[in-house]
Amino acid sequence: MTGAHATWQPTDIKPHTPRTSLDRNHIAQLDHSYRLEEVAKVVGMSALFVRKTTGQKEFLTPQHVLHLLDLDAFKETIVPRSKVISYLTTTHNAVQERNFIPNPPNYDLRLGNALDLIGTIPTSTVQCAITSTPYWGTRIYEDPQATPWADGEICPYGLEQTPEGFIRHTTEVMDSLAQVITDDGSIWWNVMDSFNTRTQIRNSAAEALRAMEGKDDRKWEEHFLRRYSAGHSYLKDGEQCLIPALIAERASQIGLYVKSIITWAKRSTLPEPHNSRVSRGLEYVIHITKTRTPKFDKRIYLTADKQYGGRDESYEAEKLSDVWVLNTSTGGNGHGAQFPTALPGRCIALSTEPGDLVLDPFVGSGNSGLAALHHGCSFLGFDISQTYLSIAKDRLETATRYLNY
Numbered sequence: 112m113t114g115a116h117a118t119w120q121p122t123d124i125k126p127h128t129p130r131t132s133l134d135r136n137h138i139a140q141l142d143h144s145y146r147l148e149e150v151a152k153v154v155g156m157s158a159l160f161v162r163k164t165t166g167q168k169e170f171l172t173p174q175h176v177l178h179l180l181d182l183d184a185f186k187e188t189i190v191p192r193s194k195v196i197s198y199l200t201t202t203h204n205a206v207q208e209r210n211f212i213p214n215p216p217n218y219d220l221r222l223g224n225a226l227d228l229i230g231t232i233p234t235s236t237v238q239c240a241i242t243s244t245p246y247w248g249t250r251i252y253e254d255p256q257a258t259p260w261a262d263g264e265i266c267p268y269g270l271e272q273t274p275e276g277f278i279r280h281t282t283e284v285m286d287s288l289a290q291v292i293t294d295d296g297s298i299w300w301n302v303m304d305s306f307n308t309r310t311q312i313r314n315s316a317a318e319a320l321r322a323m324e325g326k327d328d329r330k331w332e333e334h335f336l337r338r339y340s341a342g343h344s345y346l347k348d349g350e351q352c353l354i355p356a357l358i359a360e361r362a363s364q365i366g367l368y369v370k371s372i373i374t375w376a377k378r379s380t381l382p383e384p385h386n387s388r389v390s391r392g393l394e395y396v397i398h399i400t401k402t403r404t405p406k407f408d409k410r411i412y413l414t415a416d417k418q419y420g421g422r423d424e425s426y427e428a429e430k431l432s433d434v435w436v437l438n439t440s441t442g443g444n445g446h447g448a449q450f451p452t453a454l455p456g457r458c459i460a461l462s463t464e465p466g467d468l469v470l471d472p473f474v475g476s477g478n479s480g481l482a483a484l485h486h487g488c489s490f491l492g493f494d495i496s497q498t499y500l501s502i503a504k505d506r507l508e509t510a511t512r513y514l515n516y
């Protein structure tokens with residue numbers, strides 16, 4: 112679902128699981144038909160499985176959908192079970208005008224909501240998407256705006272009331288991204304998990320570090336935005352939410368291939384004052400494709416510049432594995448949640464050739480753009496924040512001058 116952004120009214124996060132359920136009587140009376148491929152994605156099954164199960168080839172009735180919702184194989188993807196029919200009904204006749212004309216040769220940065228802008232890109236034109244979205248319940252970014260999501264929630268991405276909401280919204284973005292990726296293209300999704308804790312939501316990693324160093328003596332209740340932990344249907348206080356694993360599972364359920372879940376072993380991390388669990392030292396990068404054999408060349412790992420994804424001989428073996436030991440970003444340039452250029456650099460190097468188009472729909476300060484230009488690709492970046500987009504523009508402008516385009 113796309114739409115205008117709403118002004119955000121800051122609301123504390125209370126992860127109360129809603130108690131809505133399916134309205135069978137209403138569905139039984141409906142007289143619609145839905146494209147089978149579209150239904151398959153929303154019930155978390157392959158189109159082949161849906162064809163075999165329903166005996167239908169192209170279109171399904173609401174009664175077929177009801178049957179699928181009742182199967183043990185049903186899995187939620189973009190909307191919860193109770194909203195599947197209304198989602199299918201609103202999206203069935205929606206026509207998207209894909210009239211985006213990128214402005215490369217080198218790079219093009221646009222201000223706006225990623226979901227809206229991705230929907231305007233012509234299908235199968237992007238070779239590689241690499242991104243790091245907001246993580247759930249962790250950070251207030253500059254210029255936050257509320258997005259109206261397909262499941263009905265209206266909030267800035269990352270500030271959902273429940274981790275389930277965040278996973279659904281991530282799946283919605285990923286589904287829209289999959290439409291614009293070429294058949295042999297790749298999506299690389301950098302994400303970190305969250306814990307279901309009572310915590311304050313901060314503006315930057317620098318602010319979090321100051322707090323760890325004892326330089327912030329505000330109590331939880333004195334913070335601008337807070338997260339509670341009670342009210343979830345199964346998550347207990349202090350428990351890890353398993354968001355990266357659930358995102359990977361959803362990618363598979365909407366018909367994509369999960370090629371690898373890569374561990375980014377960080378060389379430095381924030382201190383964590385917890386005595387009942389180990390500290391976190393990693394993030395994940397999920398490699399997702401549309402087909403079994405995407406464009407992929409491992410050899411570049413041994414020859415590329417270390418700063419742009421090549422092997423770091425001090426920490427990494429000659430064989431490229433699913434554990435990547437990369438520096439964390441220094442956090443300069445005015446954006447408090449950056450990845451290092453080596454991370455997008457490696458993803459881009461492995462899955463593109465010079466001249467290919469790379470997209471980062473949550474571009475922040477532009478590190479993926481710098482990496483794309485370094486590897487000879489053109490680049491498209493989106494961000495909802497003018498503040499961050501200006502930073503990215505300055506950096507890419509300087510890089511193109513330096514690279515002599």
Ligand SMILES: C[S@@+](CC[C@H](N)C(=O)[O-])C[C@H]1O[C@@H](n2cnc3c(N)ncnc32)[C@H](O)[C@@H]1O
Nearest residue numbers: 224225243245449450473475476478494495496
């Ligand atoms: C984790 S940061 C990305 C940082 C980036 N990888 C870097 O190295 O600078 C996430 C970014 O997503 C942007 N953002 C949040 N919601 C968005 C939305 N709905 N559409 C586009 N950008 C959004 C934020 O403004 C923020 O810059």
